[in-house]
Amino acid sequence: MFENVKVILADDDPVNLDMLEKMLQQFECTLIKVGNGQEVIDAISAHPQVDLVVMDLNMPVLNGYEVLRRIKQDVHWHDIPVVVVTTDGTEVASVLELGANDFIPKPFNLCELRHRVMNQIRNKRLADFASDTNAVLEVEVAKRTAALQQALAKALQTEYEISLRLGRAAEFRDQETGSHLKCISQLSKRLGQLAGIAPEQCETLYFASLLHDVGKIGIPDSILLKPGKLSPEEFTTMKEHTVIGGKIMSGARDYPVIEAGRIIALHHHEKWDGTGYPYGLKGEEIHIFARVVSIVDVFDALLTERVYKRAFSIEETMSIMMDECGKAFDPHLLGLFSAHVDEFHALQRGIHADAIPITSITEMVR
Structure with a gap:
């Protein structure tokens, strides 16, 4: 199981929140429960390295559409996977077009919920690992490039000095x-x-x-x-x-x-x-x-x-x-x-x- 997993659960219905919490407790992750769209935004701001947002579309203050739009348009947040909980099948195409990573229909199917959540967390961690690896590689490449440039500059300077001294051998003659x-x-x-x-x-x-x-x-x-x-x-x-x-x-x-x-x-x-x-x-x-x-x-x-x-x-x-x-x-x-x-x-x-x-x-x- 992944370590230090953080999942934001968002629904204005406390009963649904409790149900989601019980279904996801087996993941031994940190569950952050919020009741409206603005609280989703606030929770992401307050908790770095969020691994997943599971949210209802019909929430007060900011609805799920606006929350999804803000997450996917933010350069720092757009890689956070969002799973939308919906009772209306006609909403699925709209939320997927906005960038939702998956959806869960109500009423919840326990097995399906677990698989979908686990898949999204796994994908997020793999993406994070790839990003971290790329960052390390970029730093290493930058170091190697700098070292290569220094070596090239040294080689060019050596070539200049050799050419200078060979030329001076003739200059000493006259x-x-x-x-x-x-x-x-x-x-x-x-x-x-x-x-x-x-x-x-x-x-x-x-x-x-x-x-x-x-x-x-x-x-x-x-x-x-x-x-x-x-x-x-x-x-x-x-x-x-x-x-x-x-x-x-x-x-x-x-x-x-x-x-x-x-x-x-x-x-x-x-x-x-x-x-x-x-x-x-x-x-x-x-x-x-x-x-x-x-x-x-x-x-x-x-x-x-x-x-x-x-x-x-x-x-x-x-x-x-x-x-x-x-x-x-x-x-x-x-x-x-x-x-x-x-x-x-x-x-x-x-x-x-x-x-x-x-x-x-x-x-x-x-």
Whole structure:
């Protein structure tokens, strides 16, 4: 037998109430007897976890129809089963339409009454159990989801850190500032957002752009660190850093960031008009990630002092870049970049202002 069962018995005839009480005493449940419809509502409010309401339709104050309507329309009560006691068979369809769970005709049949009441109590407890189980499962799912999201965030952060350090391995070779990679990463993501690239792809671009120059690891110092202009032969060797980077990251198609990094490393020196390297790709043959990175890479390079050049002003930088619109750069992407250049410049300056030069880091670890 179920424990702590609460049943509300409602009838304005005390004799009928006593009869119902005697018939249901064997269930060893708490019976709450009331004499009108308003008292049914009050009893439900005062007694949480009511398992069943057995009521007559013809009651004072509030009749059974109104009580049934209120119970079934209340978000907290609508699952309470209601069994209607009636002498009029024509009322059955109406009360079932209002949401009554069952009916009992007068005069009562003891065996039928017990079975109907027991069935409704059983159904209510099963529904309560399912609801409680679902609530527990929802809490557990929420916990597991939160843990999974934390693990995913940690994995993404780890992937970023690995990409950052792999990229810095190349940066240490040519003594650029330690902020260059972070600058490329953040500016690439922002330009990707402006270009309408899907959010998850912008995250991949954010990580993968760090790997754009990883192939410089394979370029000799005599060329990589040369302060003056490269000879044609030296420039041919320098261009090989794109292919070297692609080879370093080849065979990683199951790892989206590394695969995107491979594509960026190979394509970020391709030009919109087909005069770039290493493959002479043209227009949209060049992956959009590489088209994005080529713009922000040149932007940061022009604004930053290098061993072979001074830092250009923002006006000079944009003049140089706009001259290459439709030549080196995707005109649509460059147009977006130009329209938001103040935002990109502020972001670029902020990143470099917080940076420690790689040369300083090298001195610290000697």
